[in-house]
Amino acid sequence: MRENRKSFFGRTILNTCLCLAFFLIVEYMIGAKILNRYYTNILNLVLIYVIAAVSLNLTCGYLGQLPLGHAGFMSIGAYTAAIITTRFSIPDLGPISGEAVLFLLATIAGGILAMVAGIVIGLPALRLKGDYLAIITLAFGEIIRVLVQNIKITGGAMGMGGIGRYTGFGWGFFWTIMVVAFTFLLVNSRHGRAIKSVREDEIAAESVGINLTYYKIVAFAGAAFFAGVSGSLFAHHICYLEPGNFGYNMSIEMLVMVVLGGLGSISGSIISATVLTIVPEVLQTFASWKMIIYSLLLVVVMIFKPSGLMGDYELSAARLVRKVFRKKEETPKLPENYTEGEETDE
């Protein structure tokens, strides 16, 4: 009934195999031109949004706060990484491409800077709750946008071009696994329980010795880091940055993804980020109806499934395997696990 070492390693191996298989299949399909450039582009975008949504789920779903400045963190990550990759270069080291190393380092740097910003903004902002926190983070997002618009290094309102197109399926998939694994492993530890307890009841959490400020900052910083990463991937996906890319519309879009998928469900965030990225693309042909259908979809889901598509349920490959081989299992037990990444499939 409890998570133990043996079953954990079993599940890890199973999930790794599934991820690897998914990765190889998609890589093959891209190589064999079954997925053309258009589809590959959408796939990359899906992964970028998945990273952003899963990280936002950490503050929104698990910590239970309502931040509206996620695009601000993405923006910081995007510009930091873009500035680094456009100004520096690393020579190739044998088989290791210098570009890839540079991109990895730039992405990590973008994430770290976003994380620092998250801590700086979080320290005062997280004293507030609900609407107040939403407004202060919204303001933060706008400050970032205006700042980016008015300083030289980011190209100001003109935007920033000439960014290398480094984001491919490989990188997107790598970081998706990173954020999913990080979130899952964190949430199912004493630290994750502390974060969830803050969501459930702050006063009770405090009374059993949970340091509220610390865990709010931890969740906020973790989310900001991966938001920065997804920003970096975004920058190197569209190759041209302008301040308007990261308006508060984008923060809202992220929020919609998390709420639609289910607060506190990683697989929910993955599914809804995938669906909500693909749906507008599919509806491209009915351009004038696009927004109506999109909104209608949201309204319908919220009416019939207010807790989101998945609630706080997680998909689990291990559970599926157990079900297939062992037919019947005892009725609801402790929350089980989920799979990493492969449900991003379209």
Add this chain to the structure above:
Amino acid sequence: MNRKQERSPLVPVPSGFLMREEDVDKTPVLEIRHLGVDFGGLVAVEDFNMALGRTEIAGLIGPNGAGKTTVFNLLTNEIEPTRGIIMIDGYDTRGRKPHEICRMGVARTFQNIRLFRNMTVLENVKIGLHNEMKYSIGEAVLRLPRYWDNESISDMRALELLSFFNMQDMAGWKAGSLPYGAQRRLEIVRALATNPSLLLLDEPAAGMNPSETVELMNNIRRIRDEFSIAILLIEHDMNLVMGVCDGIVVLNYGKIIAKGSPEDIMSDPVVIEAYLGKADQ
């Protein structure tokens, strides 16, 4: 720990309260001196003094709005006191955050149950064990051995604590789906998980029928004896208060109007007038 059948008599101590003789020479688990708090111009608690021996059960009673829960909130620093000193195990609590007070050994339950409703019973208890577990975020994310060791120990500890109230079979339930009585018990278990030396119970018998109240009385004594901790409780149910408490403090309009053993309190005319006023025919 063995149950102590015979308990030493109550003796007066300098703070004006009664204390078990065996506890007199030890540092009191709780000592409050001249505690007071104002909300704006309203004096909510004024000149509150008491001391609590290491294995004592004390009751805090008084009419509605007398400031009983405020005293609890002051004890856990949920509200900062305006005046006075609170000492836990001889250490001053001024300027400390509620979670630090918890680590000093004060655990509490709430008048209106505050469980982590969407989490399982086991998780609720394990949050209480949070500070007993020692592993960093890095160790958690990488699932290093310390994670597994700590988690399995705390799983066992949590089940052991749950078995105190015979709740181990409910470990996998969502806390919010438990029946009312079980939720109250779970709150106590969660508080006990923090390894307190002082347990504060805010109306533990609220909403319970007489037979459940009797069971609760036995449980309160069992907690005191098996964990050898002090318990301070707020309660309106006089049977419970008189039955289980060694000493009682009566609060009215934020001031202590009487202190003493249950027998003294029951016959105190001031208390009868203020609190049991209707019974004066």
